Amino acid sequence: MKKVAIIGAGPAGIEAASVLARNGIEVTLFEKSETPLKNIQDKAFLFPNFQAAQEIADDLSGKLLADGITTVFGVEITDLKWQGTEWKLIDSKEQTYVADAVLVATGYQVFDAHRKEELGYGIYKGVITSLDMEQMIKHGKILNANGDEPKRVTFLQCVGSRDEKSGNHYCSKICCVTAVKQAIEVRKQLPKCEASVFYMDLRMWGQGFEEMYRTAQEKYGVSFVRGRISEAAATFDGRVQLKSEDTLMGLPLKMTTDLLVLMVGMEASCGTKTLGQACGISGDYGFIKTVAPHLYDNDTGKPGLFAAGTCKRPMSIWDSVNDARAAAIAIKDYVDSLPQ
Amino acid sequence: MNRFWNEYQKAIADDHYFYERSCIRQTFFPGSETAFLRMLREELNKDIFDDFRQHTCTGIGYHTDVVPLETTMTVVARLFSLMTEHGYENYVPSCVTSFGVFTEMCHMWQEHPELLEKTRENLYKACKREFNIPKNIAHPSDVIYHFRNELAQKMKYRLVNRFTGRPLKVVEHIGCHYAKIFPDKGVGKAEFPYVLAGMIEAWGGEVVDYPERRHCCGFGFRQYLVQENRGYSVSNTKKKLESMEPYEPDFIVSNCPGCSMFLDRWQYTIAEMEHKTYDREGYGIPVLTYEEMAGLLLGYDPWELGLQIHQVQAERLLDKIGIPYDPKAKYRAADGKILRAPEKPENLLV
Numbered sequence: 001m002k003k004v005a006i007i008g009a010g011p012a013g014i015e016a017a018s019v020l021a022r023n024g025i026e027v028t029l030f031e032k033s034e035t036p037l038k039n040i041q042d043k044a045f046l047f048p049n050f051q052a053a054q055e056i057a058d059d060l061s062g063k064l065l066a067d068g069i070t071t072v073f074g075v076e077i078t079d080l081k082w083q084g085t086e087w088k089l090i091d092s093k094e095q096t097y098v099a100d101a102v103l104v105a106t107g108y109q110v111f112d113a114h115r116k117e118e119l120g121y122g123i124y125k126g127v128i129t130s131l132d133m134e135q136m137i138k139h140g141k142i143l144n145a146n147g148d149e150p151k152r153v154t155f156l157q158c159v160g161s162r163d164e165k166s167g168n169h170y171c172s173k174i175c176c177v178t179a180v181k182q183a184i185e186v187r188k189q190l191p192k193c194e195a196s197v198f199y200m201d202l203r204m205w206g207q208g209f210e211e212m213y214r215t216a217q218e219k220y221g222v223s224f225v226r227g228r229i230s231e232a233a234a235t236f237d238g239r240v241q242l243k244s245e246d247t248l249m250g251l252p253l254k255m256t257t258d259l260l261v262l263m264v265g266m267e268a269s270c271g272t273k274t275l276g277q278a279c280g281i282s283g284d285y286g287f288i289k290t291v292a293p294h295l296y297d298n299d300t301g302k303p304g305l306f307a308a309g310t311c312k313r314p315m316s317i318w319d320s321v322n323d324a325r326a327a328a329i330a331i332k333d334y335v336d337s338l339p340q
Numbered sequence: 341m342n343r344f345w346n347e348y349q350k351a352i353a354d355d356h357y358f359y360e361r362s363c364i365r366q367t368f369f370p371g372s373e374t375a376f377l378r379m380l381r382e383e384l385n386k387d388i389f390d391d392f393r394q395h396t397c398t399g400i401g402y403h404t405d406v407v408p409l410e411t412t413m414t415v416v417a418r419l420f421s422l423m424t425e426h427g428y429e430n431y432v433p434s435c436v437t438s439f440g441v442f443t444e445m446c447h448m449w450q451e452h453p454e455l456l457e458k459t460r461e462n463l464y465k466a467c468k469r470e471f472n473i474p475k476n477i478a479h480p481s482d483v484i485y486h487f488r489n490e491l492a493q494k495m496k497y498r499l500v501n502r503f504t505g506r507p508l509k510v511v512e513h514i515g516c517h518y519a520k521i522f523p524d525k526g527v528g529k530a531e532f533p534y535v536l537a538g539m540i541e542a543w544g545g546e547v548v549d550y551p552e553r554r555h556c557c558g559f560g561f562r563q564y565l566v567q568e569n570r571g572y573s574v575s576n577t578k579k580k581l582e583s584m585e586p587y588e589p590d591f592i593v594s595n596c597p598g599c600s601m602f603l604d605r606w607q608y609t610i611a612e613m614e615h616k617t618y619d620r621e622g623y624g625i626p627v628l629t630y631e632e633m634a635g636l637l638l639g640y641d642p643w644e645l646g647l648q649i650h651q652v653q654a655e656r657l658l659d660k661i662g663i664p665y666d667p668k669a670k671y672r673a674a675d676g677k678i679l680r681a682p683e684k685p686e687n688l689l690v
Contacts, residue, residue: 117531118554123345233551236586241551 001026002335005089005099007077007275009036011317012309012324013105014060019328021068025335028097029069030089032076032271036061039107042131044138046317047174047181048208053138056317072097076271079278080305087304100338101304101331104281104288105324106271108310111160111168111264119159119262120232126240127232127260130155130178137185142193142259145238150258152194153186154242155179156229161265161314162200168285172265173314176203179263180216187220196223196257198244206316227253232260266314279305288312298327306331346534350527352486353476357388358428360419362435363396365597365629371646372631373434376480379634383494384487388432391422399437399517403561410462413455416445417463421471431474432483436596439479440517443525446473477525479518481595481630485527485535488542496639499545501590502662507546508590511625512536513557513580513603515596536593536630543637552583558606559598574613577606581618581625588619591626591657593633603627604651611687622689624652636663643669653690 004020006013009031017027035041037060043053064071079090080102089097113121113129120127125145128136136142144150157179161172176199183195202224204210216222227244235241239256246253268276268286276282276289281300283289288307291299298306308327309320357380361373380386398415401407407415419442423431433439449456456473463469484491499508514533519526528534531554537547556563558577563569580603584592594600604627611617617624627650628636635645636658642665647654658665671679684690 117529123532231554233553234549235551 002101002338003028003099004101004103004331004335005030005077005087005097006103006105007089008105008107008271008309008311009033009064009071009073010039010105010107010309010320011037011056011060012107012311012320012327013103014063015321015324016103016105016308016328016331017069018063018066019325020331021066023328023332025068025332027069028099029064029071030075030077030091030097031071031073034074036064036071036073040317043134045181045185047177048206048212050181078274080275082302082305100335101306103327103331104272104275104279104300104305104307104311105309105327106275106311107269108266108272108314109269111166111172111267113159113262113264115166116159116163116262118231119156119229119260120234120240121262124232124234124240126234126238126258127262129159130175130182130261130263133182133186133259133261137182137189140189142186142189144258148258149190150193152196152257153183153259153261154229154240154255154257155183155195155197155261155263157197157199157202157263158228159262159264160267168265168267170285171203171314173203173205174316175263175265177206177209177212179261180204180209180213180222182261183222184212184216184220187222194223195220196225198225198227198229200226200228225253229260266310268311272311276311281305281307298323298330304334306334345528345532345537348524348527348529348534350478350482350525351476352478352482353430354486355386355430356428357386357430357432357478357483358423358426358474359388359390359480360394360397360431360433360438361390362433362438362597363400364601365434368597368601368649369629369632369646370649371635371640371644372629375631375635375640375645376434376484378640379491379631379638380483383638384490389426389428391426393422394419397433397435397438397441399435399441400561400565402441403437404565410458412441413445413448413459414462414466416442417459417471418467418469420474421463421469423474424470424472429472429475431477432480433477434480436479436481436515437517437598439477439525440521442474442477443522446477447522449473479535479595481518481535481539482527484630484634485538488539491634491638492542495543495634495637497637497661497663499540499543499633499637499661501660503660507544508660509548509587510540510545511548511550511553511584511587511589511592512540513553513592513594513596513599515594515599516556518595536595539630539633540593543633548584548587548589550584550587552580555580555583557594557596557599558602559596561598564598564602573602574606574609577602578610581607581610584625585618589625590660591628591633591654593628593630595630600627600629608651608685608688611685615687617688621656622687623656624688626650626652626654626657628654636661639663641665641669643672652688 523530563573
C-alpha cells in the first residue's frame with residue numbers, strides 16, 4: 001500500500017487526507033499544533049452565508065476518523081529529503097518518517113500588525129486586528145478599550161497586503177469580504193454602533209460577495225470610505241484618533257473611533273517558509289511555488305512533492321478545500337504510476 | 341511606557357567624539373551646547389573634541405533648495421576632514437537637521453560610490469583636504485540617552501513635582517530629521533522614537549502621549565522661511581498645543597532647534613493673536629532642550645543654561661522641581677553687568 005504524508009492539518013490537509021484515504025491510500029497527517037484547524041477555530045462566522053465556523057471545523061474534523069488516516073499532532077516537520085524513490089521527513093526532534101509522496105499544506109499566518117507602527121497596534125488598546133474582532137464577535141462581546149460598548153467601529157483594509165512599506169505587494173484576497181462580514185456582525189450585535197470601512201478598492205470576487213457588500217450598505221448602514229489611514233493615536237478619553245484622506249471627496253479627514261480594526265493580510269506561515277526553503281520550492285513572499293498556475297498548480301516540480309491551500313497564496317476556505325481535492329487527485333495519479 | 345517604544349536601539353559610540361556645533365542653537369539656546377560638553381567631560385569623563393574651525397552643514401539651505409547637493413556634499417566632507425585630521429571616528433552633530441544631512445550624505449555615498457569619489461575630488465580641489473567617513477554618527481540626544489542611567493546617578497533633582505510627589509508630565513517632541521529620513525538611525529525608530537522618552541522615564545518623569553504627538557512642530561522649513569507661509573507654521577504649532585492641553589503637561593522637551601524654538605515662541609504669538617495660552621494660569625508651557633533638562637537635574641545654574649532667553653519662562657517649573665535660582669541674576673551678563681530686562685508681553689504671563 002502506498003504511503004502519503006501530508007504536512008498541515010488545516011482545511012486543505014484534512015480534505016486531501018480524506019480524499020486519499022477514501023481512495024485506498026495510507027495517509028499520515030502531521031500537524032505542529034496539538035489540535036487541527038486552528039485558523040478556523042479562531043473564527044466566528046464565515047462569509048458569505050454566515051455559517052458558523054465551528055460547523056465547518058466539526059465537519060472537517062469528522063473526516064479524520066476515516067480509516068486509513070493516521071494523525072501525528074504536536075510534531076513539526078522541518079525538512080524533507082528525496083531519497084531516490086521516496087521522501088524522508090525529518091521533524092524538529094530529528095525523528096524521521098518515510099512516504100512515497102508528500103503534500104505540503106502548511107498554510108498561512110496573519111500579518112503581524114505591530115510592523116505597521118503608525119497604526120498603533122499593541123500600543124493603543126483601541127487598536128485591534130480582524131482576528132481580535134473575530135473573537136469578540138464569536139463571544140458576543142464587542143467592547144472598546146474601557147470595556148464599554150463602542151459607539152463607532154472603524155475597519156481598515158489592506159494592513160500588510162498591497163503595501164510596499166511592509167514588503168507585501170500582493171492582495172490577501174479575503175480581507176475585503178471579511179471586513180464587510182465583520183461590519184455587518186457589529187451592526188447586528190450593536191445596532192446603535194456606527195461601522196465604517198476604509199478601503200483602497202473593494203474586491204468582491206466571490207459568489208454572493210457583491211450582494212453582501214450591497215446589503216451592508218442598504219440594510220446595515222455600514223459606510224465605506226475610500227482612503228487609507230496614515231496614523232492612529234490615542235485621545236485623552238481613551239478613544240482612537242485617525243488621520244486619513246477621503247479620496248473620493250478629495251478631502252483630508254480626521255476622526256475618532258472607539259475601535260480601529262486592522263484587516264491583517266495573509267502571509268506564508270513559518271512552516272511554509274521553512275519547508276519551501278528546505279526543498280527549493282519557495283516562491284514569491286515565501287509562499288510555495290508550483291510548476292504552472294493553469295494546469296499544474298499542485299505540482300512543485302519535485303517528484304512526489306505537492307502543495308495545496310494557503311501555503312501557495314492567500315485563498316478562502318472553500319478555495320483551499322477545492323485545491324486540496326485537486327491535489328489529492330494529482331497525488332493518486334502519481335502513486336498509481338509508481339512500480340508496485 | 342509601552343515596550344515597543346524602546347524596542348529598537350541604534351549603535352551609539354561609547355567615547356571619543358568629534359562635536360559639531362549648530363548654526364542656530366547657540367543663539368536660541370545659548371547654554372545647551374556648553375552644557376552638553378560639560379556633561380560629557382565632567383560628569384561622564386568622556387573625550388569630546390570641539391573644533392573652532394567648524395562651519396555650517398548647509399542644512400537649512402539644502403532643505404530649501406538654495407544650496408545644491410554637490411555643494412552640501414563638499415561642505416559635509418570638509419567637516420568630516422576636520423574630524424579625520426584630529427583622529428576621531430565618532431561624529432556628534434549638535435543640530436538634528438545636521439544629523440539628518442550627514443546621515444543622508446553617507447547613505448548616498450554608500451549607494452553611489454561615484455558621488456563619493458566626486459566629493460573627494462571637489463574637496464581636494466577646493467581646499468586640499470581629505471576625509472574619512474565616520475564610523476558612528478550619533479546625535480547628542482542619542483549620547484545623553486546612551487548615558488541616561490549614569491547621569492541619573494549624578495543628578496540632584498528628579499522630574500517629580502515636589503509639592504505633590506507625582507512625576508512631572510512631559511511632552512517630548514522629536515525633530516523630523518532625527519528618524520523620519522532613516523528610521524533605523526533613531527532610537528525607537530520613526531513612529532515611536534524613544535530617545536527623549538527614555539531620558540524622561542530614567543529621570544522620574546512621565547511621558548505624555550497625546551493625539552498629535554507625531555505632528556509637525558510648525559517650523560517645517562518653508563512654512564516659516566517663506567514669510568507668506570508663517571500663518572501655516574503657527575497653525576501647525578497651535579494644533580499640537582491644543583492636542584496636548586488636556587493632559588496639562590508640565591513642560592515640553594525637544595531634540596531639534598527648530599521644534600524647541602517654534603513650540604516656545606509661537607505660544608507668545610498665539611497669546612497675542614487669540615489671547616490663548618495652553619496652561620491653566622496663563623504662563624504657557626515651558627519648552628526645554630534635552631541638555632537644559634539634563635543640566636537642570638544635574639544642578640547647573642538655570643541662567644547659565646540660558647533659560648531666561650526662552651519665551652515661556654521657567655521659574656514655575658523650577659519651583660515645581662525644587663531647583664533654586666537667583667531672580668536678581670537672571671539678566672546678569674558674563675561681565676557681571678545687569679542687563680535691562682526684556683519687555684513683558686501683554687497676554688502671556690511671565
